[in-house]
Amino acid sequence: MVPMFALHRSPVHQVLHVGVEREPVLIVDDLLLDPEAMLAWAESGAAFQRQEGDFYPGIRKPLDMAYASEVYAQLRDLLLATFGAGGDAAVTPPITPLSCMLSLATTPQEALRPIQSVPHFDSVERNLIASVHYLCDERFGGTSFYRHRSTGFESMDAQRIAGYAPRLKQEVMRQGARSFTYIRGDTALFERTASVDAKFNRAIFYRSNLLHSGDIAVDAGLSAVPRGGRLTANTLATIGTTG
Numbered sequence: 001m002v003p004m005f006a007l008h009r010s011p012v013h014q015v016l017h018v019g020v021e022r023e024p025v026l027i028v029d030d031l032l033l034d035p036e037a038m039l040a041w042a043e044s045g046a047a048f049q050r051q052e053g054d055f056y057p058g059i060r061k062p063l064d065m066a067y068a069s070e071v072y073a074q075l076r077d078l079l080l081a082t083f084g085a086g087g088d089a090a091v092t093p094p095i096t097p098l099s100c101m102l103s104l105a106t107t108p109q110e111a112l113r114p115i116q117s118v119p120h121f122d123s124v125e126r127n128l129i130a131s132v133h134y135l136c137d138e139r140f141g142g143t144s145f146y147r148h149r150s151t152g153f154e155s156m157d158a159q160r161i162a163g164y165a166p167r168l169k170q171e172v173m174r175q176g177a178r179s180f181t182y183i184r185g186d187t188a189l190f191e192r193t194a195s196v197d198a199k200f201n202r203a204i205f206y207r208s209n210l211l212h213s214g215d216i217a218v219d220a221g222l223s224a225v226p227r228g229g230r231l232t233a234n235t236l237a238t239i240g241t242t243g
Contacts, residue, residue, distance in 0.1 A: 004037040005070040015082055018145045018210075019154040019193035025145070026082045026205040027196060028075065031133060035201040038067075038135055038233065042102050042226035057107035057116045057182075057216065059224060068097035068235040071131070071203075079205065083129060083239060093240035098128075105140075105214065105230040106222045109181050114172050117180035119146040119190055121156045122208035127240050132214075133203040133233040140230035141215035142198040144183075146190040148211060154193060156209045182216040198230075208236060 008030055016025045032038060041064075048059035072079065072095045079095060107116070122130050132143055147154045150171065151164055171189050185192050195215065196204050206212065216222075216230065223229035 004034065004041065005064075005067045006033045007031060007070060007074040008033060009074075011075075013078060016194055016196070019147055020152070021154045023145075023155060023207055023210055024082050025194065025196065025210075026078065028078075028203045028205070029199065030201050031071070031203045032201060035135065039227055039231070042135070042231060048102070048104055048224065048226075055113070055115055055120065056103060056105075057112060058103060058105040058222075058230075060101045060103045063100045063102045063233055065097060065100050067233065068100040068237065071133075071235065072097050072237050075205075079129065079239070082205070083127075083207065095129075095237055095239050097235060097237045099234075099236045101234050102135075102226075103232050103234050104224055104226065105216050106224050108222060109218060112180040112182070114180055117183060118168065118172065119144075119148075119183060119211040119213040121211055122236065124157050124161055124209050125238075126155075126157070126207055126209055127238055128208040129205055129237050129239060130208040131203055131205045131233075131235045131237075133235075134198040134200060135226075135231040135233060136198060136229065137200050138198045139217060139220040140198055141184070141217035141220070142196045143204060144185070144195040144213055144215055145193050145206075146183075146211045146213065147193050149189055149191055154211055155207065156211070182218065183213050184215050184217075203233075 012029045
């Protein structure tokens with residue numbers, strides 16, 4: 001019997017370098033040997049719920065950290081080659097999983113908050129790596145990366161955020177009262193620099209400080225049923241130490 005979180009030993013992969021900043025995005029296809037087991041796991045146990053204080057436009061539930069541990073252990077060399085070891089080249093840094101969730105996009109567009117209609121970043125730390133593992137097909141939309149037009153920023157750091165946050169708030173407010181929508185390409189405020197299609201059992205990895213957004217395909221449905229919606233597994237891990 002194949003362990004639920006077992007990975008292909010030699011997964012097919014490619015690296016995109018997006019935007020002017022040429023930040024890497026690692027794409028790994030056919031990640032798990034038995035992705036159907038993940039769907040069964042999603043359908044069992046604790047219910048998906050809306051997370052307090054979370055800007056994700058839908059519902060989530062914790063995923064066993066054994067999944068993240070297996071992913072980052074098996075892809076360790078590939079991740080270090082893609083995102084760099086950092087610091088002393090003679091010292092191989094640890095990769096430490098920090099969080100692990102299953103997510104379902106369920107929020108209708110008319111209920112979106114302004115912040116959910118623009119690209120976001122997960123952290124200002126360059127050594128934090130985020131992943132999205134698609135447990136749905138291409139109909140539900142992949143992930144895109146963006147450049148903020150007025151600043152030219154494609155990623156965020158502690159210095160940039162000080163000016164970026166108030167400027168973006170002003171720009172969104174200047175657009176006036178309107179019905180917010182999921183971003184799925186170029187807008188007056190943002191330019192899309194790259195897009196990765198969803199594909200069942202495909203995973204992407206990128207620095208968590210990149211401006212990005214899910215390409216939420218409303219027409220495909222916003223189902224709260226794992227096998228009928230935009231189901232993803234999402235992780236966050238650190239390479240080396242933070243701070």
